[in-house]
Amino acid sequence: MTDSSSLLARAVRLWDRLSAALDALQPAAALAARVYVGQVFFLSGLTKIRDWDTTLALFADEYKVPLLPTALAAFMGTAGELVLPVLLVLGLGGRFAALGLSVVNVVAVLSLQEIAPAALQQHVFWGALLAGIAVYGPGKWSAERLVWPRLQGAATLPVTS
Template identity: 80%
Template sequence: MKYIDRILAAWQSIVAALDALQPLAALAARAYVAQAFFLSGLTKIRDWDTTLALFTDEYHVPLLPPQLAAVMGTGGELVLPVLLILGLGGRFAALGLSVVNVVAVLSLPEIAPAALQQHVFWGSLLAGIAVFGPGKWSLERVVWPRITAGLRPA
């Protein structure tokens, strides 16, 4: 019995250590994805004429005119990562970037396997953030309780 108790105690220590790493892991996931999308948005606004040409000739965004798709995609890539990294509206930002991510994959007629794998990885991280939230190290944890406290009836 003592052997099983030692194994269970060791497992509980491992679980406690992993639980302590959750805020850091959530922040790292948010930072990684935010950086990828934000840098893509910066690239688009640096040369807007090329961006419009790409959305007109290369990217085939369903249901949207190329100019509107370019503005929406670039705007999403610049605004949503800031929200994501701050953890402010983290689930909203993760879901919004998921849409940008899926549209990016669907709008390219041919996508290299490595690029597709990168989009799948980003999508997986975004799904985790959307499901589990931005984590303890987020502005949402500070701001949201204050907002909801003001909405409660007195």
């Protein structure tokens, strides 16, 4: 074996070990993303229910949600910000929760008449994390990994020949 092929073989082994270490971090990274984004939206929902009159005023004057009456938009937005993050953090219906929060995120950006560049960057970051969760799922450390296999097994009909 030549020196260059030996060097290449060592580089490949090193890369394999690094890849394995990064693969082992995937569940923790997915959980961290779920907790981070879930907290952002949940705290926003808590702020809205603390002073419902102010929330209604914001939806009437500041947030211009298209096609929906103000009170309904406020209720739906607040409900989404309180229920979906809990599902997301638990990883129960994680893809559904991520897609639902993506809608809340996009509507928030579109409904604001003016948005600061820094605030827009936050929404883009949250959207990217939510897209990753929607595409790849909530990860191994999620409640649906515990619940869905049992439900799928119970729902499977026996095959008869």
